[in-house]
Amino acid sequence: MAGTDNGIAIDKDGAEDLAGLEAGLDALDSVQVGRTPLRETLIRKVVPPVTAVALVLVVWQLLVWAEVAPAYKLASPSDVWGEVREAWLQGTLLDYIWTSVSRGLLGFLLALAIGTPLGLLVARVKFVRAAVGPILSGLQSLPSVAWVPPAVLWLGLNNSMMYAVILLGAVPSIANGLVAGVDQIPPLFLRAGRTLGATGLREAWHIVMPGALPGYLAGLKQGWAFSWRSLMAAEIIASSPDLGVGLGQLLENGRNNSSMPQVFLAIFLILLVGIAVDLLFFSPLERRVLRRRGLLVAR
Amino acid sequence: MATTTATTATDATDAADAAAVTYAARVEHVSKSFPAPGTSGGRQLVLDDITLDVAPGEFVTLLGASGCGKSTLLNLVAGLDLPSAGSIRTDGRPALTFQEHALFPWLTAGGNIELALRLRGVPKSERRREAERLLDLVRLRGAYGKRVHELSGGMRQRVALARALAQDSRLLLMDEPFAALDAITRDVLHDELTRVWRETGVSVLFVTHNVREAVRLAQRVVLLSSRPGRIARQWTVGLPHPRRIEDTAVAELSVQITEELRGEIRRHGRH
Ligand SMILES: Nc1ncnc2c1ncn2[C@@H]1O[C@H](COP(=O)(O)OP(=O)(O)O)[C@@H](O)[C@H]1O
Ligand SMILES: [Mg+2]
Numbered sequence: 001m002a003g004t005d006n007g008i009a010i011d012k013d014g015a016e017d018l019a020g021l022e023a024g025l026d027a028l029d030s031v032q033v034g035r036t037p038l039r040e041t042l043i044r045k046v047v048p049p050v051t052a053v054a055l056v057l058v059v060w061q062l063l064v065w066a067e068v069a070p071a072y073k074l075a076s077p078s079d080v081w082g083e084v085r086e087a088w089l090q091g092t093l094l095d096y097i098w099t100s101v102s103r104g105l106l107g108f109l110l111a112l113a114i115g116t117p118l119g120l121l122v123a124r125v126k127f128v129r130a131a132v133g134p135i136l137s138g139l140q141s142l143p144s145v146a147w148v149p150p151a152v153l154w155l156g157l158n159n160s161m162m163y164a165v166i167l168l169g170a171v172p173s174i175a176n177g178l179v180a181g182v183d184q185i186p187p188l189f190l191r192a193g194r195t196l197g198a199t200g201l202r203e204a205w206h207i208v209m210p211g212a213l214p215g216y217l218a219g220l221k222q223g224w225a226f227s228w229r230s231l232m233a234a235e236i237i238a239s240s241p242d243l244g245v246g247l248g249q250l251l252e253n254g255r256n257n258s259s260m261p262q263v264f265l266a267i268f269l270i271l272l273v274g275i276a277v278d279l280l281f282f283s284p285l286e287r288r289v290l291r292r293r294g295l296l297v298a299r
Numbered sequence: 300m301a302t303t304t305a306t307t308a309t310d311a312t313d314a315a316d317a318a319a320v321t322y323a324a325r326v327e328h329v330s331k332s333f334p335a336p337g338t339s340g341g342r343q344l345v346l347d348d349i350t351l352d353v354a355p356g357e358f359v360t361l362l363g364a365s366g367c368g369k370s371t372l373l374n375l376v377a378g379l380d381l382p383s384a385g386s387i388r389t390d391g392r393p394a395l396t397f398q399e400h401a402l403f404p405w406l407t408a409g410g411n412i413e414l415a416l417r418l419r420g421v422p423k424s425e426r427r428r429e430a431e432r433l434l435d436l437v438r439l440r441g442a443y444g445k446r447v448h449e450l451s452g453g454m455r456q457r458v459a460l461a462r463a464l465a466q467d468s469r470l471l472l473m474d475e476p477f478a479a480l481d482a483i484t485r486d487v488l489h490d491e492l493t494r495v496w497r498e499t500g501v502s503v504l505f506v507t508h509n510v511r512e513a514v515r516l517a518q519r520v521v522l523l524s525s526r527p528g529r530i531a532r533q534w535t536v537g538l539p540h541p542r543r544i545e546d547t548a549v550a551e552l553s554v555q556i557t558e559e560l561r562g563e564i565r566r567h568g569r570h
Binding site: 018019021022025026028029188189191192194195196197198202206207210211213289292293294295 | 377379392393394395397399401403404405406414415417418419438446447448449451452453454462466483484487490491
């Protein structure tokens with residue numbers, strides 16, 4: 001056919017031509033991705049929330065000065081700060097936090113270990129989806145506080161009961177997030193994966209899980225929020241001396257002692273942990289995943 | 300049957316003889332029907348009695364109007380779907396590329412290729428080198444660590460080609476891979492594909508609705524009629540490579556095939 005000497009010689013010249021043309025096209029048409037400098041990120045991302053917090057503190061202090069409510073109902077910022085200092089100096093502040101956070105994290109990891117295979121099964125096996133799918137969505141809308149009384153009766157006042165409540169709250173979120181993520185995978189990716197020879201578990205690992213990752217992460221985030229809420233509910237309702245003082249118990253103790261500063265302290269710490277986990281863990285992870293896929297639109 | 304074979308130009312090729320001995324793909328009396336939309340139990344015949352061989356190392360383009368069943372046939376050959384009747388045999392599992400590049404956005408260009416290698420069972424120590432060799436083959440030496448969204452449309456299709464080649468299949472199925480690209484990029488990729496085909500010796504079954512593209516690339520053009528899809532006619536293209544899209548010989552044959560295609564489409568307007 002075209003294998004003559006002459007043909008090959010032309011081919012070589014042509015090839016150089018082609019390479020040059022191609023390089024030009026590539027350069028013209030590629031996307032340049034830059035990163036915003038740290039300074040700008042600080043100004044755009046850190047300054048606004050700090051301003052908001054400062055504003056809340058100012059309004060709070062103004063309300064205290066205006067004496068809109070008696071002092072036992074509305075503690076002043078300095079009273080709450082005093083409570084923080086005292087707990088810190090006694091060395092109990094970190095204990096409160098750690099008691100709850102360690103429970104929350106362990107419970108969350110358990111929920112992860114159960115919710116992930118469950119979600120994968122529901123997403124990929126038609127029968128399981130038809131059988132379990134609606135129950136899972138239903139459970140997600142059930143406030144997990146509702147599980148505290150039965151959990152206490154089943155398991156007693158101990159850590160297992162706390163974990164049970166966390167699991168019942170978080171597993172449906174994680175599984176549902178994964179199902180939503182799997183449903184959002186373009187069918188083209190599944191077909192491409194199959195032509196590459198990815199079937200069964202290899203398909204799940206190489207194509208389905210990474211394809212579903214954005215939805216899965218959203219589910220994890222919600223799963224954590226549910227874990228934390230369920231745990232607080234469990235700690236407030238079911239306190240017992242053997243359980244140690246977590247943030248939920250701290251809040252409940254504050255109520256029993258009619259100590260508004262302590263109540264505020266507990267609420268702040270609960271809020272702080274929730275925000276910190278989101279800000280330090282989930283948000284960066286989510287941004288990283290989206291950025292790598294070119295799905296993060298710079299604003 | 301509606302199959303007629305016309306040979307243009309000089310070279311009748313030895314492809315037909317080689318096919319008698321062995322094949323890259325052998326499609327025999329294949330039909331495919333789908334449940335017809337809007338009817339209960341009715342079926343729509345999409346492919347009707349297709350018989351087609353692709354010889355080892357042969358480059359065949361499958362040409363037809365939109366909706367005539369080209370993708371359906373390619374999916375059958377790829378094994379993604381089963382024919383309603385007839386048989387399909389291929390020499391090993393074919394590789395398949397799509398109109399959309401279908402690269403995985405969670406992997407880099409190199410990662411996509413390495414995944415194909417890994418699924419093929421290539422040991423970890425060799426994957427990186429092999430991926431770089433394949434990127435080199437499609438002239439994307441520097442693209443190893445690039446994310447899919449950082450690549451241009453033409454580069455994505457070249458990575459997709461490299462990923463398909465990573466499967467080391469004897470047969471490469473391509474479903475309108477360049478349809479979404481601009482004319483210049485497409486022309487460049489035609490040259491690239493021809494070069495890669497000649498360097499690797501892979502057999503190619505290339506689907507397109509673009510007559511010039513079909514003629515520019517193929518050793519054999521197979522025209523599919525519409526509703527149901529049948530093989531209307533085939534042409535052996537004996538023009539030497541490298542070809543240019545503006546070559547007069549390419550243009551002449553394109554005109555002839557376009558006439559035939561028009562006739563096919565007109566037939567549908569009459570009844
Ligand atoms: N999975 C399917 N179910 C029902 N009809 C289908 C399916 N796939 C393709 N078809 C029908 O088969 C015909 C041919 O489709 P396709 O092979 O995609 O055409 P082409 O690739 O030539 O444009 C179309 O009319 C389409 O509606
Ligand atoms: Mg198609």
